[in-house]
Amino acid sequence: MAKIDEETIRKIKESNDIVEVIGYYLSLTPKGKNYFSVCPFHDDHSPSMSISPDKQIYRCFVCGANGNVITFVKDYLKVSFLEALDILSKRANLNLKLNINEPxxxxxxxxxxxxxxxxxxxxxxxxxxxxxxxxxxxxxxxxxxxxxxxxxxxxxxxxxxxxxxxxxxxxxxxxxxxxxxxxxxxxxxxxxxxxxxxxxxxxxxxxxxxxxxxxxxxxxxxxxxxxxxKKGKVLYNFYRAKDYIRKEREVIINEGFMEVIRLHTIGIDNAVALMGTSFTTDHLEIIKNLKVKVVLNLDQDHDSNR
Ligand SMILES: [Zn+2]
Missing domain, CATH: 3.90.980.10 (DNA primase, catalytic core, N-terminal domain)
Structure with a gap:
């Protein structure tokens, strides 16, 4: 596992404003010095979570969920601490090379x-x-x-x-x-x-x-x-689409990679494609972990990469 030093963590926090990051995922209402949102960590109906731009923290008055921009991303997207750092460093274009999956x-x-x-x-x-x-x-x-x-x-x-x-x-x-x-x-x-x-x-x-x-x-x-x-293990575009899939809570599975490219050109980025195989149990494992809705966009003729 990669070791990330305190300085890097500080830099990631500084470059990711908590209001902007939470506002990307949830809708926020300004009230006084703070912002409020429906809490995603319990079954909330009226906005119970306050976000402080001054302190760069969030806190839910009902379930007690609280933390900073990194813990929010980690808990909201259900990813590891390192993955949360990686998502945020990419978001801020920090180019830190965290190498969380470097081979x-x-x-x-x-x-x-x-x-x-x-x-x-x-x-x-x-x-x-x-x-x-x-x-x-x-x-x-x-x-x-x-x-x-x-x-x-x-x-x-x-x-x-x-x-x-x-x-x-x-x-x-x-x-x-x-x-x-x-x-x-x-x-x-x-x-x-x-x-x-x-x-x-x-x-x-x-x-x-x-x-x-x-x-x-x-x-x-x-x-x-x-x-x-291994064709049966790879989903084309998965690593780029991951964050969009989590945000949209939906993945579009296509037959060929050209469809994924075409979808990107019209602003749809939560799409992946099979690599000329059928949908395998390995694919299912990858998708299952995300806990999102699956949309299958598969044709019959298997010749979609025109
Ligand atoms: Zn809550």
């Missing part, structure tokens, strides 16, 4: 590192001269720069990734991870790269779409399962 001690650390490098390579390609046609393709599909960044959309070129990774990493590893071929050519070439992150947010796979209409080319090539990527 530093993972036996698969090297694989995670390799995928991180692949992702930055693909993202960078899209912004170069060679990415012009792909950028135009995405633009024509109404994917803005913001959406492209948000979902880590990149571009693979004719070659380059595997040979450069092979300077640092073992060739067999790159092949096993589904990035390279035996001759160190790239497995993904000249395709728009949609990044698949696992439920903690680590890039673990790609779905690569053709954009040049070459005859005989499959529309999508997807990463194979590896030691860090």
């Amino acid at each position: 530093d001690n993972s036996p698969y650390k090297e694989s995670y590192d390799i995928y991180k490098l692949a992702l930055s390579y693909y993202k960078n390609n899209l912004n170069t001269k060679s990415g012009e046609e792909a950028r135009k393709y995405l633009e024509e599909r109404n994917l803005t720069k913001e959406t492209i960044d948000y979902f880590d959309i990149g571009l693979s070129l004719k070659s380059g990734l595997s040979s450069s990774l092979a300077k640092t990493y073992n060739k067999d590893k790159l092949i096993a991870l589904g990035l390279a071929r035996e001759d160190l050519s790239d497995l993904f070439t000249n395709r728009i790269m949609f990044t698949i992150r696992d439920n903690h947010g680590f890039p673990v796979a790609f779905s690569a779409r053709t954009y040049q209409n070459l005859p005989g080319e499959p529309k999508y090539i997807n990463s194979r399962e590896t030691e860090i990527f």
Whole structure:
């Protein structure tokens, strides 16, 4: 477990005004120096919880629930103390790198590192001269720069990734991870790269779409399962959607990731997608823990990533 020092905790509290944070989740009424809200910690009908901007604390006069901005987020969202810190540091754009789920001690650390490098390579390609046609393709599909960044959309070129990774990493590893071929050519070439992150947010796979209409080319090539990527365990966009799901108290489960991307473009962010599998018991476990309403947006034809 990561150790967070007092200074970091102080900084997180200072950068997250309690009125703004509670006001994001609950509706507040100003009264005198304080704000009041219906208490979410007991079956409340008239506003019993007062929030003090001066003291940066809340207190319920009926059930006695009280604390600061961190305890509020922890208790309201039913997350751990560390997760609450993480949510608040992200909210305030503190960029603290709390590393609450960093795979530093993972036996698969090297694989995670390799995928991180692949992702930055693909993202960078899209912004170069060679990415012009792909950028135009995405633009024509109404994917803005913001959406492209948000979902880590990149571009693979004719070659380059595997040979450069092979300077640092073992060739067999790159092949096993589904990035390279035996001759160190790239497995993904000249395709728009949609990044698949696992439920903690680590890039673990790609779905690569053709954009040049070459005859005989499959529309999508997807990463194979590896030691860090198990289709039945990953929900596309889960780590980004988590906070929105908790806020909306609802999750929308889609068939394909393009639906999630389209929903984001119209301001709906509590959406996730299956990775070409059926809904598994592992998925169910992930969702069940959130204790929210589930909306299934699944088609019959299994070809939704158009
Ligand atoms: Zn209460």
